[in-house]
Each structure stands twice: as structure tokens, then as C-alpha cells.
Amino acid sequence: MKQALFSNEEYEEALGQLDQLMQDAEQLTDVDNKVLLYNILQYFDSIHREPLARIYNALAAYPKLKEQIDQDPTTSKMLSLYDLVSDEPVAEPVNEHQNGQEVAFIPESQVGLLYPPKKKDWLELGNYEALENKKLYPKNYERVNFLVSRIGSDVYAIQNQCDGSFLPIDQGKLEDHLLICPWHGCEYDIRTGESTDKAKKLEIYPVEIEADGLLKVEIAYD
Ligand code: FES
Structure with a gap:
């Protein structure tokens, strides 16, 4: 058996290409092909997820052996994609001595403020009354996949990608304010982005409806 098909870098590159393909697939306008693609992906996901778990x-x-697998960047990434582990290690405070006193600090690489701020744009999406109640509308802007949905006179915009996965949610359904993922049934509150068990969170985007009904959504992107 070959020891490895990909280097770690090639594996990351392949993940990036897959992400791009998923975003391209999001743009398909042929609904039948889109649904067929999602169904194929769902079966692939299921037949891998169960034995992997x-x-x-x-x-x-x-x-x-478990530790070795947890620490390998490729296997740990795959396990996180299947929601079996988190790929966000908790920062261990590092203890140093300064003037004889112990000082704890978080490694620089894990301080979020060091990342540059995202750009933001307000998108105009037409009159909100054109949206069917509780229908999920997939959208894409600057490589951000999100969906909008109207519930009565309110409209919500939320990330169209299940937390910890690359799979989109717009083929799921809304029950009251719960957005139910079509793949494995995760439930998110469309108002807050939080999953019902509070373990996951999707990004939500600010929405404004102007006096004439014009719907605007603010998207943050890299
Ligand atoms: S992809 Fe598994 S619940 Fe959404």
C-alpha cells in the first residue's frame, strides 16, 4: 500500500479546489442538476461518515494511534469535516517569567485581532415582497455563500454552509425559525445562527428593508 498520495500541502490545495468547485456548483441554474448533485454528495457523505465514525x-x-491520527493535519481535517472532532485547538496559555513573576499569554498565531478586518458591502436584492414565505434563496457574493429567507415581514440572511462542513444548506427547510440542514439534520436558529444544541454557529448578515420594500444585506468578505 502506498504510504501517501498527497503531501500535506497538496491535500490543502485539493481542499481549496473542492471548495471552489462547490462554489461553482452553487451557481448552477439548472435546479434538476443541482438537486442531483446534492443527492450524490449526500450519499458519498453518508457512506464515508458512518464507517469513519x-x-x-x-x-x-x-x-x-488515536493521538497520531488526531495530530496528522490531513486525518484531523477529515475528522473535523465529518463533525467527529473540532479542528480548532484550544489555545494553551504559555507561562513565561517576567521580573520573577509568572506571566501567561496566548500564542500570537491564535490572537484573532491580528487578522485584517473584513471588507463589507451592502447588496440590493430587490423588493422583499417578491420572496416566497419560508423559501430558501441561495446567493453568492465575493465567494461568500449565503441564503436569504422571508418569514412574514422579516427577512434573514445566513451563511449557506453547514458549520464544520463545506455542504450547503439551501436544500434544507425552515420550521418556524429553525433552519434544518438537509444532510444530517443540524438545526440552526435563522435569527442568531446558533444551532439548537449551541455547539455550532453560522454567520448571520445584517438585513435592512427600506420604506419602499427594497431588501439590502450587508456581506462581510476577505
Ligand atoms: S452537513 Fe451535517 S448537519 Fe449539515
């Missing part, structure tokens, strides 16, 4: 659970009996 069983393998990962079985690893509990082999802590050294």
Missing part, C-alpha cells in the same frame, strides 16, 4: 470510536482502545 466507527473507526474513530474503535481508536479509543489505542490511545497512541
